[in-house]
Amino acid sequence: MQPEQQWWAVTCGRGMERFAALEVAHKLQPISVRPTDGKLHFLLPSAAASPPAQAAPPPSSSSSSSSSSLPAPAQGDQVLSRLRGLKTAERLFVQVLAHFEEEEGGDGRNGEAAKDKSPRTIKSATGANPFKIYEHGGLFVMVGWAVSYAHLWEQAEVARLFGAQIKNKLGWYTDLKNYNTEVMIHLNDEQLVIALPVGRVPISKRSYMASFGLRPPVAWAMARLVEIGEEEVVCDPMCGAGTLLIEAAQEWPGACYVGMDVSNEQLGLCLDNLQQSRTQSRIAVCRARVEALPLRDESVDAVVCDLPFGRKFQVGDAAALARLYRAFAAEALRVLRPLGRAVLLTSQTETLEEALRAVDADGGTYCWSALSEKHYVKLGALEAWIHCVCKERTSDDDKERRRSRLREEERTRKKRKEEDRAEANDGGEQLEEKKRKKKKKKKKEKTDDDDDDDEEEEEDDEDEAARKDKDKEERRNRIFNALYFRK
DSSP states (O other), X not given: OOTTOEEEEEEOOTTOHHHHHHHHHHHHOOSEEEEETTEEEEEEOGGGOSOOSSSOOOOTTTOHHHHTTSOOHHHHHHHHHHHHTOSSOSEEEEEEEEEEHHHHTOXXXXXXXXXXXSGGGHHHHHSSOTTGGGOOTTOEXXXXXXXXXXXXXXXHHHXXXXXXXXXXXXXXXXXXXXXXXXXXXXXXXXXEEEEEESSSSOTTSOTTOSOOSSXXXXXXXXXXXXXXXXXXXXXXXXXXXXXXXXXXXXXXXXXXXXXEESOHHHHHHXXXXXXXXXXXXXXXXXXXXXXXXXXXXXXXXXXXXXXXXXXXSOOOSHHHHHHHHHHHHHXXXXXXXXXXXXXXXXXXXXXXXXXXXXXXXXXXXEEEOOOSEEEEEEXXXXXXXXXXXXXXXXXXXXXXXXXXXXXXXXXXXXXXXXXXXXXXXXXXXXXXXXXXXXXHHHHHXXXXXXXXXXXXXXXXXXXXXXXXXXXXXXXXXXXXXXXXXXX
Protein backbone atom coordinates (compact mmCIF):
# COMPACT_ATOMS: atom_id res chain seq x y z
CA MET A 1 0.00 0.00 0.00
CA GLN A 2 1.36 3.41 -0.97
CA PRO A 3 1.84 5.99 1.83
CA GLU A 4 -0.47 8.44 0.04
CA GLN A 5 -3.37 6.03 0.44
CA GLN A 6 -5.43 5.34 3.56
CA TRP A 7 -7.74 2.51 4.58
CA TRP A 8 -10.97 3.39 6.36
CA ALA A 9 -13.72 1.23 7.85
CA VAL A 10 -17.35 1.68 8.79
CA THR A 11 -19.61 -0.59 10.78
CA CYS A 12 -23.18 -1.15 9.64
CA GLY A 13 -26.11 -3.33 10.52
CA ARG A 14 -26.32 -6.86 9.16
CA GLY A 15 -27.74 -6.74 5.66
CA MET A 16 -26.69 -3.10 5.16
CA GLU A 17 -23.26 -3.92 3.69
CA ARG A 18 -24.55 -3.72 0.11
CA PHE A 19 -26.10 -0.29 0.63
CA ALA A 20 -22.96 0.96 2.39
CA ALA A 21 -20.78 -0.20 -0.51
CA LEU A 22 -23.02 1.53 -3.05
CA GLU A 23 -23.02 4.77 -1.07
CA VAL A 24 -19.24 4.77 -0.57
CA ALA A 25 -18.68 4.05 -4.26
CA HIS A 26 -21.01 6.88 -5.26
CA LYS A 27 -19.86 9.55 -2.80
CA LEU A 28 -16.15 8.82 -2.24
CA GLN A 29 -14.91 7.02 -5.39
CA PRO A 30 -12.68 4.63 -3.41
CA ILE A 31 -9.71 2.79 -4.88
CA SER A 32 -10.81 -0.49 -3.32
CA VAL A 33 -13.81 -1.72 -1.30
CA ARG A 34 -13.90 -4.84 0.89
CA PRO A 35 -17.26 -5.71 2.49
CA THR A 36 -17.34 -8.08 5.46
CA ASP A 37 -20.07 -9.19 7.82
CA GLY A 38 -21.35 -5.97 9.39
CA LYS A 39 -18.37 -3.89 8.20
CA LEU A 40 -17.04 -2.19 5.10
CA HIS A 41 -13.34 -1.46 4.48
CA PHE A 42 -12.37 0.95 1.71
CA LEU A 43 -9.17 2.53 0.45
CA LEU A 44 -9.10 6.26 -0.34
CA PRO A 45 -6.43 8.52 -1.83
CA SER A 46 -4.11 10.64 0.31
CA ALA A 47 -6.76 13.26 1.05
CA ALA A 48 -8.26 10.78 3.53
CA ALA A 49 -5.03 10.09 5.40
CA SER A 50 -5.50 12.60 8.20
CA PRO A 51 -5.51 11.23 11.77
CA PRO A 52 -8.87 10.91 13.52
CA ALA A 53 -10.14 13.73 15.67
CA GLN A 54 -10.19 11.44 18.71
CA ALA A 55 -6.55 10.37 18.44
CA ALA A 56 -3.74 12.61 19.63
CA PRO A 57 -1.41 14.19 17.04
CA PRO A 58 2.17 12.89 16.77
CA PRO A 59 4.95 14.76 18.58
CA SER A 60 6.69 17.22 16.27
CA SER A 61 10.13 15.98 17.35
CA SER A 62 9.64 12.37 16.27
CA SER A 63 7.15 12.25 13.41
CA SER A 64 8.13 14.81 10.81
CA SER A 65 8.71 12.13 8.19
CA SER A 66 5.42 10.40 8.94
CA SER A 67 3.34 13.55 8.87
CA SER A 68 4.83 14.75 5.60
CA SER A 69 2.39 12.59 3.65
CA LEU A 70 -0.65 13.99 5.45
CA PRO A 71 -2.88 16.53 3.68
CA ALA A 72 -3.37 20.09 4.77
CA PRO A 73 -5.74 20.52 7.74
CA ALA A 74 -8.44 22.18 5.63
CA GLN A 75 -8.33 19.36 3.08
CA GLY A 76 -8.45 16.76 5.84
CA ASP A 77 -11.49 18.46 7.38
CA GLN A 78 -13.28 18.27 4.04
CA VAL A 79 -12.54 14.56 3.78
CA LEU A 80 -13.70 13.89 7.34
CA SER A 81 -16.86 15.87 6.67
CA ARG A 82 -17.62 13.69 3.66
CA LEU A 83 -16.89 10.54 5.64
CA ARG A 84 -19.08 11.61 8.54
CA GLY A 85 -21.82 12.33 6.02
CA LEU A 86 -22.20 8.65 5.11
CA LYS A 87 -25.84 7.73 5.78
CA THR A 88 -25.59 3.94 5.87
CA ALA A 89 -22.76 3.70 8.44
CA GLU A 90 -23.05 3.30 12.18
CA ARG A 91 -19.46 4.16 13.19
CA LEU A 92 -16.41 5.42 11.30
CA PHE A 93 -12.84 4.15 11.86
CA VAL A 94 -9.45 5.04 10.43
CA GLN A 95 -7.34 1.92 9.96
CA VAL A 96 -3.77 2.11 11.20
CA LEU A 97 -3.11 -1.42 9.98
CA ALA A 98 -4.92 -3.27 7.21
CA HIS A 99 -3.53 -6.73 6.48
CA PHE A 100 -5.53 -8.87 4.05
CA GLU A 101 -4.69 -12.53 3.47
CA GLU A 102 -4.71 -12.48 -0.34
CA GLU A 103 -2.04 -9.80 -0.31
CA GLU A 104 0.37 -12.25 1.37
CA GLY A 105 -0.50 -15.14 -0.93
CA GLY A 106 -1.70 -17.50 1.83
CA ASP A 107 -5.06 -19.08 2.47
CA GLY A 108 -5.26 -18.22 6.18
CA ARG A 109 -6.96 -21.51 7.00
CA ASN A 110 -3.98 -23.80 7.39
CA GLY A 111 -3.10 -24.31 11.05
CA GLU A 112 0.64 -23.55 10.95
CA ALA A 113 0.26 -20.72 8.44
CA ALA A 114 -2.41 -19.16 10.62
CA LYS A 115 -0.16 -19.35 13.67
CA ASP A 116 2.60 -17.55 11.76
CA LYS A 117 0.28 -14.56 11.41
CA SER A 118 -0.87 -14.61 15.02
CA PRO A 119 -0.70 -11.46 17.17
CA ARG A 120 2.70 -12.60 18.51
CA THR A 121 4.35 -12.08 15.09
CA ILE A 122 2.52 -8.99 13.87
CA LYS A 123 5.66 -6.87 13.77
CA SER A 124 7.52 -9.29 11.51
CA ALA A 125 4.49 -9.68 9.26
CA THR A 126 4.01 -5.96 8.74
CA GLY A 127 7.60 -4.80 8.94
CA ALA A 128 6.66 -1.52 10.64
CA ASN A 129 5.13 -0.02 13.73
CA PRO A 130 1.55 0.80 12.71
CA PHE A 131 1.01 3.12 15.70
CA LYS A 132 3.92 5.48 15.02
CA ILE A 133 2.02 8.51 13.73
CA TYR A 134 -0.45 8.35 16.64
CA GLU A 135 2.17 7.80 19.34
CA HIS A 136 1.42 9.83 22.48
CA GLY A 137 2.15 8.80 26.07
CA GLY A 138 -0.11 8.95 29.07
CA LEU A 139 -3.38 8.13 27.29
CA PHE A 140 -5.86 5.52 28.46
CA VAL A 141 -6.88 2.93 25.87
CA MET A 142 -9.68 0.36 25.60
CA VAL A 143 -8.81 -2.54 23.30
CA GLY A 144 -11.83 -3.77 21.32
CA TRP A 145 -11.80 -7.00 19.32
CA ALA A 146 -13.74 -9.20 16.91
CA VAL A 147 -12.05 -12.54 16.34
CA SER A 148 -12.67 -15.92 14.71
CA TYR A 149 -9.29 -16.85 13.21
CA ALA A 150 -9.99 -20.56 13.05
CA HIS A 151 -10.50 -20.59 16.84
CA LEU A 152 -6.73 -20.67 17.37
CA TRP A 153 -6.89 -17.64 19.64
CA GLU A 154 -9.48 -16.76 22.24
CA GLN A 155 -10.94 -13.25 22.12
CA ALA A 156 -9.71 -12.35 25.60
CA GLU A 157 -6.21 -13.59 24.75
CA VAL A 158 -6.08 -11.49 21.58
CA ALA A 159 -7.21 -8.42 23.52
CA ARG A 160 -4.58 -9.06 26.19
CA LEU A 161 -1.77 -9.54 23.66
CA PHE A 162 -2.62 -6.44 21.68
CA GLY A 163 -3.10 -4.41 24.84
CA ALA A 164 0.36 -5.42 26.04
CA GLN A 165 1.92 -4.49 22.68
CA ILE A 166 0.20 -1.09 22.66
CA LYS A 167 1.47 -0.42 26.18
CA ASN A 168 5.03 -1.44 25.29
CA LYS A 169 5.14 0.55 22.05
CA LEU A 170 3.23 3.67 23.03
CA GLY A 171 3.12 3.79 26.80
CA TRP A 172 -0.69 3.74 26.75
CA TYR A 173 -2.46 2.00 29.63
CA THR A 174 -5.54 -0.17 29.40
CA ASP A 175 -8.65 0.82 31.32
CA LEU A 176 -11.94 -0.78 30.28
CA LYS A 177 -14.08 1.89 31.98
CA ASN A 178 -12.31 5.26 32.16
CA TYR A 179 -10.70 5.43 28.73
CA ASN A 180 -10.37 8.26 26.23
CA THR A 181 -9.19 6.32 23.19
CA GLU A 182 -10.58 3.08 21.80
CA VAL A 183 -8.69 0.64 19.60
CA MET A 184 -10.70 -1.74 17.42
CA ILE A 185 -9.00 -5.01 16.46
CA HIS A 186 -10.67 -7.23 13.89
CA LEU A 187 -8.93 -10.56 13.32
CA ASN A 188 -10.35 -13.48 11.38
CA ASP A 189 -9.26 -16.12 8.87
CA GLU A 190 -8.69 -13.63 6.07
CA GLN A 191 -7.72 -10.28 7.53
CA LEU A 192 -6.24 -8.33 10.40
CA VAL A 193 -7.47 -4.77 10.91
CA ILE A 194 -6.45 -2.36 13.65
CA ALA A 195 -8.43 0.87 13.64
CA LEU A 196 -9.22 3.94 15.72
CA PRO A 197 -12.73 5.40 15.86
CA VAL A 198 -13.30 8.87 14.46
CA GLY A 199 -15.20 10.68 17.19
CA ARG A 200 -17.06 9.30 20.16
CA VAL A 201 -20.59 9.75 18.83
CA PRO A 202 -21.71 7.26 16.13
CA ILE A 203 -22.33 8.94 12.80
CA SER A 204 -25.69 7.14 12.64
CA LYS A 205 -26.94 9.41 15.43
CA ARG A 206 -28.44 12.21 13.40
CA SER A 207 -27.96 15.67 14.87
CA TYR A 208 -31.05 16.89 13.02
CA MET A 209 -33.45 14.49 14.76
CA ALA A 210 -34.52 14.51 18.40
CA SER A 211 -36.44 11.20 18.38
CA PHE A 212 -35.83 8.03 16.42
CA GLY A 213 -38.19 5.30 15.39
CA LEU A 214 -36.60 3.27 12.63
CA ARG A 215 -32.79 3.21 12.49
CA PRO A 216 -31.74 6.14 10.25
CA PRO A 217 -29.35 4.02 8.09
CA VAL A 218 -32.17 1.58 7.28
CA ALA A 219 -34.52 4.49 6.57
CA TRP A 220 -31.98 6.00 4.17
CA ALA A 221 -31.55 2.65 2.38
CA MET A 222 -35.32 2.34 1.93
CA ALA A 223 -35.54 5.87 0.54
CA ARG A 224 -32.75 5.08 -1.90
CA LEU A 225 -34.63 2.02 -3.16
CA VAL A 226 -37.62 4.23 -3.98
CA GLU A 227 -35.50 6.14 -6.55
CA ILE A 228 -37.16 9.46 -5.74
CA GLY A 229 -37.36 11.94 -8.60
CA GLU A 230 -37.77 15.71 -8.72
CA GLU A 231 -41.24 17.01 -7.79
CA GLU A 232 -42.54 13.53 -7.05
CA VAL A 233 -44.94 12.93 -4.17
CA VAL A 234 -43.83 10.37 -1.58
CA CYS A 235 -46.24 9.16 1.13
CA ASP A 236 -45.67 7.30 4.39
CA PRO A 237 -49.13 6.24 5.69
CA MET A 238 -47.71 5.18 9.08
CA CYS A 239 -44.89 7.68 9.51
CA GLY A 240 -44.39 7.48 13.29
CA ALA A 241 -41.59 9.88 14.28
CA GLY A 242 -40.98 10.69 10.60
CA THR A 243 -37.52 9.11 10.29
CA LEU A 244 -38.18 7.72 6.82
CA LEU A 245 -39.48 10.97 5.38
CA ILE A 246 -36.80 13.14 6.99
CA GLU A 247 -33.97 10.92 5.74
CA ALA A 248 -35.48 11.05 2.25
CA ALA A 249 -36.00 14.83 2.37
CA GLN A 250 -32.43 15.44 3.52
CA GLU A 251 -30.97 13.46 0.62
CA TRP A 252 -33.57 14.19 -2.10
CA PRO A 253 -34.93 17.68 -1.30
CA GLY A 254 -36.62 18.19 -4.67
CA ALA A 255 -39.61 15.95 -3.87
CA CYS A 256 -42.75 16.53 -1.80
CA TYR A 257 -43.44 14.31 1.20
CA VAL A 258 -46.64 13.44 3.05
CA GLY A 259 -46.73 11.66 6.42
CA MET A 260 -49.73 10.26 8.29
CA ASP A 261 -50.26 8.44 11.54
CA VAL A 262 -53.19 7.57 13.78
CA SER A 263 -51.24 8.28 16.98
CA ASN A 264 -51.15 11.84 18.30
CA GLU A 265 -48.07 10.97 20.34
CA GLN A 266 -46.16 9.83 17.27
CA LEU A 267 -47.26 12.87 15.30
CA GLY A 268 -45.94 15.08 18.10
CA LEU A 269 -42.53 13.42 17.84
CA CYS A 270 -42.66 13.83 14.07
CA LEU A 271 -43.39 17.55 14.32
CA ASP A 272 -40.47 18.01 16.73
CA ASN A 273 -38.17 16.22 14.29
CA LEU A 274 -39.42 18.31 11.38
CA GLN A 275 -38.68 21.49 13.28
CA GLN A 276 -35.20 20.36 14.29
CA SER A 277 -34.34 19.13 10.79
CA ARG A 278 -35.90 22.22 9.17
CA THR A 279 -37.88 20.15 6.69
CA GLN A 280 -41.35 21.57 7.45
CA SER A 281 -41.53 23.15 4.00
CA ARG A 282 -41.05 19.79 2.27
CA ILE A 283 -42.96 17.43 4.57
CA ALA A 284 -46.67 17.73 5.40
CA VAL A 285 -48.16 15.59 8.18
CA CYS A 286 -51.71 14.91 9.33
CA ARG A 287 -53.64 12.48 11.48
CA ALA A 288 -55.31 9.69 9.51
CA ARG A 289 -56.09 6.00 9.64
CA VAL A 290 -54.44 3.73 7.13
CA GLU A 291 -57.85 2.21 6.32
CA ALA A 292 -59.05 5.55 4.88
CA LEU A 293 -56.24 7.78 3.63
CA PRO A 294 -57.36 11.37 2.88
CA LEU A 295 -55.78 11.33 -0.59
CA ARG A 296 -57.26 11.31 -4.08
CA ASP A 297 -56.95 8.28 -6.31
CA GLU A 298 -53.63 8.07 -8.18
CA SER A 299 -52.17 11.14 -6.45
CA VAL A 300 -48.90 9.68 -5.12
CA ASP A 301 -45.74 8.58 -6.96
CA ALA A 302 -44.26 6.39 -4.23
CA VAL A 303 -45.21 4.84 -0.90
CA VAL A 304 -42.59 4.06 1.72
CA CYS A 305 -43.53 2.53 5.05
CA ASP A 306 -42.15 0.76 8.10
CA LEU A 307 -45.09 -1.56 8.69
CA PRO A 308 -45.92 -2.61 12.27
CA PHE A 309 -44.46 -5.98 13.23
CA GLY A 310 -47.05 -6.55 15.94
CA ARG A 311 -44.48 -6.26 18.75
CA LYS A 312 -43.61 -2.68 19.70
CA PHE A 313 -47.02 -1.22 18.84
CA GLN A 314 -49.63 -3.85 19.62
CA VAL A 315 -52.36 -4.21 16.99
CA GLY A 316 -54.03 -7.27 18.45
CA ASP A 317 -53.70 -10.86 17.32
CA ALA A 318 -52.40 -12.20 14.01
CA ALA A 319 -55.81 -11.82 12.39
CA ALA A 320 -55.94 -8.12 13.32
CA LEU A 321 -52.45 -7.60 11.89
CA ALA A 322 -53.49 -9.34 8.66
CA ARG A 323 -56.56 -7.08 8.37
CA LEU A 324 -54.36 -4.01 8.89
CA TYR A 325 -51.97 -5.16 6.16
CA ARG A 326 -54.85 -5.80 3.74
CA ALA A 327 -56.29 -2.35 4.41
CA PHE A 328 -52.88 -0.79 3.85
CA ALA A 329 -52.35 -2.72 0.60
CA ALA A 330 -55.75 -1.65 -0.74
CA GLU A 331 -55.33 2.03 0.14
CA ALA A 332 -51.74 2.21 -1.08
CA LEU A 333 -52.79 0.69 -4.42
CA ARG A 334 -55.62 3.21 -4.68
CA VAL A 335 -53.54 6.35 -4.07
CA LEU A 336 -50.54 5.28 -6.16
CA ARG A 337 -50.25 6.39 -9.75
CA PRO A 338 -49.79 3.68 -12.41
CA LEU A 339 -46.27 2.23 -12.13
CA GLY A 340 -45.93 3.86 -8.70
CA ARG A 341 -43.41 2.24 -6.37
CA ALA A 342 -43.79 0.93 -2.84
CA VAL A 343 -40.87 0.09 -0.52
CA LEU A 344 -42.05 -1.68 2.63
CA LEU A 345 -40.24 -2.96 5.71
CA THR A 346 -41.65 -5.80 7.79
CA SER A 347 -40.72 -8.99 9.57
CA GLN A 348 -44.11 -10.50 8.64
CA THR A 349 -43.30 -11.38 5.03
CA GLU A 350 -46.02 -13.98 4.58
CA THR A 351 -48.68 -11.67 5.99
CA LEU A 352 -47.62 -8.89 3.62
CA GLU A 353 -47.56 -11.13 0.55
CA GLU A 354 -51.01 -12.51 1.41
CA ALA A 355 -52.30 -8.95 1.77
CA LEU A 356 -50.92 -7.96 -1.64
CA ARG A 357 -52.49 -11.03 -3.25
CA ALA A 358 -55.81 -10.39 -1.53
CA VAL A 359 -56.00 -6.93 -3.11
CA ASP A 360 -55.20 -8.41 -6.52
CA ALA A 361 -57.96 -11.00 -6.21
CA ASP A 362 -60.75 -8.53 -6.97
CA GLY A 363 -59.86 -8.58 -10.68
CA GLY A 364 -59.53 -4.80 -10.92
CA THR A 365 -57.72 -2.73 -13.51
CA TYR A 366 -54.54 -2.48 -11.43
CA CYS A 367 -52.73 -4.87 -9.14
CA TRP A 368 -49.49 -5.24 -7.21
CA SER A 369 -46.54 -6.60 -9.12
CA ALA A 370 -44.55 -9.57 -7.95
CA LEU A 371 -41.71 -8.74 -5.56
CA SER A 372 -39.00 -7.13 -7.68
CA GLU A 373 -36.50 -6.86 -4.80
CA LYS A 374 -36.23 -8.24 -1.29
CA HIS A 375 -33.42 -7.24 1.07
CA TYR A 376 -32.63 -8.76 4.45
CA VAL A 377 -31.77 -6.42 7.33
CA LYS A 378 -31.15 -7.06 11.02
CA LEU A 379 -32.92 -4.71 13.44
CA GLY A 380 -31.39 -5.51 16.80
CA ALA A 381 -32.61 -9.00 17.63
CA LEU A 382 -35.30 -8.91 14.91
CA GLU A 383 -34.88 -10.13 11.36
CA ALA A 384 -36.77 -8.10 8.76
CA TRP A 385 -36.98 -7.65 4.99
CA ILE A 386 -37.33 -4.65 2.72
CA HIS A 387 -39.85 -5.42 -0.05
CA CYS A 388 -40.05 -3.51 -3.33
CA VAL A 389 -43.24 -3.71 -5.42
CA CYS A 390 -45.05 -1.46 -7.87
CA LYS A 391 -48.55 -0.78 -9.18
CA GLU A 392 -49.09 -2.28 -12.62
CA ARG A 393 -51.99 -2.78 -15.00
CA THR A 394 -53.76 -6.10 -14.79
CA SER A 395 -53.82 -8.05 -18.06
CA ASP A 396 -56.92 -9.97 -19.22
CA ASP A 397 -55.21 -13.27 -18.47
CA ASP A 398 -54.27 -12.04 -15.02
CA LYS A 399 -57.84 -10.92 -14.42
CA GLU A 400 -59.21 -14.33 -15.36
CA ARG A 401 -56.63 -16.10 -13.21
CA ARG A 402 -57.45 -13.83 -10.28
CA ARG A 403 -61.19 -14.38 -10.76
CA SER A 404 -60.63 -18.14 -10.83
CA ARG A 405 -58.49 -17.93 -7.74
CA LEU A 406 -61.11 -15.77 -6.04
CA ARG A 407 -63.86 -18.26 -6.89
CA GLU A 408 -61.74 -21.13 -5.62
CA GLU A 409 -60.97 -19.30 -2.39
CA GLU A 410 -64.66 -18.45 -1.98
CA ARG A 411 -65.61 -22.11 -2.44
CA THR A 412 -62.97 -23.09 0.09
CA ARG A 413 -64.27 -20.57 2.60
CA LYS A 414 -67.88 -21.73 2.12
CA LYS A 415 -66.88 -25.35 2.53
CA ARG A 416 -64.96 -24.52 5.69
CA LYS A 417 -67.93 -22.57 7.07
CA GLU A 418 -70.28 -25.47 6.33
CA GLU A 419 -67.94 -27.88 8.05
CA ASP A 420 -67.68 -25.59 11.06
CA ARG A 421 -71.47 -25.19 11.16
CA ALA A 422 -72.02 -28.95 10.89
CA GLU A 423 -69.49 -29.55 13.61
CA ALA A 424 -71.18 -26.95 15.77
CA ASN A 425 -74.61 -28.51 15.13
CA ASP A 426 -73.32 -31.98 15.94
CA GLY A 427 -71.81 -30.63 19.07
CA GLY A 428 -75.10 -28.91 19.96
CA GLU A 429 -77.14 -32.06 19.43
CA GLN A 430 -74.74 -34.04 21.55
CA LEU A 431 -74.96 -31.41 24.25
CA GLU A 432 -78.78 -31.48 24.20
CA GLU A 433 -78.75 -35.27 24.40
CA LYS A 434 -76.46 -35.10 27.42
CA LYS A 435 -78.77 -32.56 29.05
CA ARG A 436 -81.81 -34.78 28.46
CA LYS A 437 -80.06 -37.80 29.91
CA LYS A 438 -78.92 -35.82 32.92
CA LYS A 439 -82.42 -34.45 33.52
CA LYS A 440 -83.95 -37.91 33.21
CA LYS A 441 -81.44 -39.29 35.68
CA LYS A 442 -82.18 -36.55 38.20
CA LYS A 443 -85.92 -37.13 37.81
CA LYS A 444 -85.48 -40.83 38.42
CA GLU A 445 -83.39 -40.19 41.53
CA LYS A 446 -86.00 -37.78 42.82
CA THR A 447 -88.78 -40.32 42.19
CA ASP A 448 -86.93 -42.98 44.15
CA ASP A 449 -86.35 -40.63 47.06
CA ASP A 450 -90.02 -39.59 47.22
CA ASP A 451 -91.60 -43.09 47.23
CA ASP A 452 -91.92 -43.11 51.02
CA ASP A 453 -93.78 -39.80 51.08
CA ASP A 454 -96.38 -40.61 48.41
CA GLU A 455 -99.24 -41.36 50.84
CA GLU A 456 -98.70 -38.17 52.83
CA GLU A 457 -98.59 -36.16 49.64
CA GLU A 458 -101.89 -37.70 48.48
CA GLU A 459 -103.60 -36.66 51.71
CA ASP A 460 -102.21 -33.18 51.44
CA ASP A 461 -103.46 -32.99 47.89
CA GLU A 462 -107.01 -33.88 48.96
CA ASP A 463 -107.02 -31.20 51.67
CA GLU A 464 -105.67 -28.66 49.23
CA ALA A 465 -108.42 -29.50 46.72
CA ALA A 466 -111.09 -29.02 49.38
CA ARG A 467 -109.69 -25.62 50.32
CA LYS A 468 -109.66 -24.55 46.69
CA ASP A 469 -113.30 -25.59 46.21
CA LYS A 470 -114.31 -23.61 49.29
CA ASP A 471 -112.49 -20.52 48.04
CA LYS A 472 -114.21 -20.77 44.68
CA GLU A 473 -117.60 -20.94 46.33
CA GLU A 474 -116.89 -17.85 48.40
CA ARG A 475 -115.73 -15.90 45.34
CA ARG A 476 -118.94 -16.83 43.45
CA ASN A 477 -121.07 -15.64 46.32
CA ARG A 478 -119.26 -12.30 46.49
CA ILE A 479 -119.70 -11.81 42.75
CA PHE A 480 -123.38 -12.58 42.89
CA ASN A 481 -123.87 -10.21 45.81
CA ALA A 482 -122.12 -7.45 43.87
CA LEU A 483 -124.30 -8.03 40.86
CA TYR A 484 -127.36 -7.93 43.00
CA PHE A 485 -126.54 -4.62 44.57
CA ARG A 486 -125.83 -3.11 41.16
CA LYS A 487 -129.36 -3.86 40.16
